[in-house]
Amino acid sequence: MDQLVCGSSKGSIPSADNPDFYQKDRKKKDIHNRIERDRRNNINDRIKELGLLLPKGASRTILKASCDYIRKLQKDRDGLIKQRPIESGGEY
Secondary structure, X not given: OHHHHHOOOOOOOOOOOOHHHHHHHHHHHHHHHHHHHHHHHHHHHHHHHHHHHOOXXXXXXXXXXXXXXXXXXXXXXXXXXXXXXHHHOOOO
């Protein structure tokens, strides 16, 4: 029982006196933080790109306006498909 509280001799529980542990832990955290920062930057870049693709009058949030605009385009496309003469065949 004392080994579980104080740590085992095999080193499975990190010791507070071990500076290598803190360096490795800090490095892991730094890598994780960089990956998360890159992920957020990528998401933000794609949101900005969506904003550039929207019509200029879109005043709502970019994601909401993007969804609304895509739905409008799909509805317009479906309307055009229904108006096509039957003999032209095929879909867009």
